[in-house]
Amino acid sequence: MEFRYCLVWMVAVGLSKSWTKGNLGPEGCEDGWHHFKDFCYLAVDAHIHFDSAKAICLLKGSTLTSLWGQDEIAFVTRLLQNLHVISPYTWIGTGVVRNKWVWLDGSGSLETLFEDTSLPEVSKEMCGYLTVDGLLKFMDCDYTTPVFICKKPLDMIYVPSSVNITKSGITLPAKDPDEIIFERLWPPFLDRVILNMTSSNYIATIEVAQATDCAYRCYNIDECRAFAVTCKSAKRCGIRYCILLAGLDVR
Structure with a gap:
């Protein structure tokens, strides 16, 4: 028997949004958050010291932003510029582990990107910040910056292409043993879905390399009808979390 499974995009076009909450942006980030690649970012205009900024990000299910490449630095500096604060600079998620400067999200050493930057001695109680010019600098963690930026992975939910979406709910079809085409669920439909690991719809979370x-x-689990994929920050998205679902919990 031949079978086929694949991923395609599902675009919400020409459907009324009057019955949705509308609290997600076009890429699925929450209101006020900004999308870049596999992540959502929140730039907060507030004078605050490092530990408080880190704690607030954690409460929002995120971390102070790490920086993995020049394109991400450029994106973060644009966020700074758009805040229109005087002399903008932001705390970023730096820390010391095993006598080495690293990113707090577990994604590795600062030296990978800032090899030409002189890092302070690890024994000093210093924290990293990024200037609007894209430069990494350090200062006492008890000082304040005018901005801090949080970063969290974007949850991407996939459902069968024959899903039925109405005002009353989202109905997943019975599994077709011959063919399953999974489509990514976008706002405004995504606004209604709640990822709940304690729900009866939750099957398991595993690690995979790609969404496919x-x-x-x-496809190979009888009760699985949908799944969510999100980046594992500690592996810089080289590994992704795969959340397998028997159904969707909706608002």
């Missing part, structure tokens, strides 16, 4: 690997796992 997650689709394959879902």
Whole structure:
């Protein structure tokens, strides 16, 4: 028997939004957050010291932003510029682990990107910040910056292409043993879905390399009807979390 599973995009076009909450942006980030690649970023205009900024990000399910490349630095500096604060600079998620400067999200050493930057001695109680010019600098953690930026992975939810979406709910079809085409769910429909790991719809979370690997796992589990994929920050998205679901919990 031949079977086929694949991923495609589902675009919400020509459907009324009057019954949605409308609290997600076009890429799925929450209101006020900004999308870049596999992540959402929140730039907060507030004079605050490092530990408080870190704690606030954690409460929002995120971390102070790490920086993995020049394109991300350029994106973060644009966020700074758009705030229109005087002399903008922001705390970023630096820390010391095993006598080495690293990113707090577990994604590795600062030296990977800032090899030409002189890092302070690890014994000093210093924290990193990024200037509007894209320069990494350090100062006492008890000082304040006018901005801090949080970063969290974007949850991408996939459902069968024959999903039925109405005002009363989202109905997933019975599994077709011959063919399953998974489509990414976008706002405004995504606004209604709640990822709940304690729900009866939750099956398991596994690690995969790509979203297609997650689709394959879902296809081979009888009760799996949908799945979510999100970046594992500590692996810089080289590994992704695959959340397998028997159904969707909706608002």
